[in-house]
Amino acid sequence: MTLKKVPARFYLSSTGSNPVRDWLVALPVADRRQLGHDIGTVEYGWPLGMPLCRSLGEGLWEIRSSLPSRRIARVLFCLVDGELILLHAFIKKTQKTPPDDLALARKRQKEIER
Numbered sequence: 001m002t003l004k005k006v007p008a009r010f011y012l013s014s015t016g017s018n019p020v021r022d023w024l025v026a027l028p029v030a031d032r033r034q035l036g037h038d039i040g041t042v043e044y045g046w047p048l049g050m051p052l053c054r055s056l057g058e059g060l061w062e063i064r065s066s067l068p069s070r071r072i073a074r075v076l077f078c079l080v081d082g083e084l085i086l087l088h089a090f091i092k093k094t095q096k097t098p099p100d101d102l103a104l105a106r107k108r109q110k111e112i113e114r
Helices: 018-024 029-045 099-113
Strands: 008-010 055-058 062-067 072-080 082-090
Touching: 008 029, 018 029, 018 082, 029 062, 029 072, 029 082, 062 082, 062 099, 072 099
Parallel strands: 008 082
Antiparallel strands: 055 062, 062 072, 072 082
């Protein structure tokens, strides 16, 4: 059995909410399955590059998923103490990553890297 190189863990807010997990659970089953597969590929195959993973700079990365529902999803993460921390996830609607989504992920990244 192959071990995960970097196990993934969901970001947990100071109030105990789990926004990425909650977002995933609300997706259709086929989309959720695809995202789980893509996250697993990163866990077992790290370090990875394009087309699945891309650096956003300053230690922030994105997992790039094409969903069965014909939508595009992004899961933003960072690496902390050998773990992949899933900070933020969203359905992509524009070419560039929306500044608000990027800012939220960076805020959460700073919270956990203290």
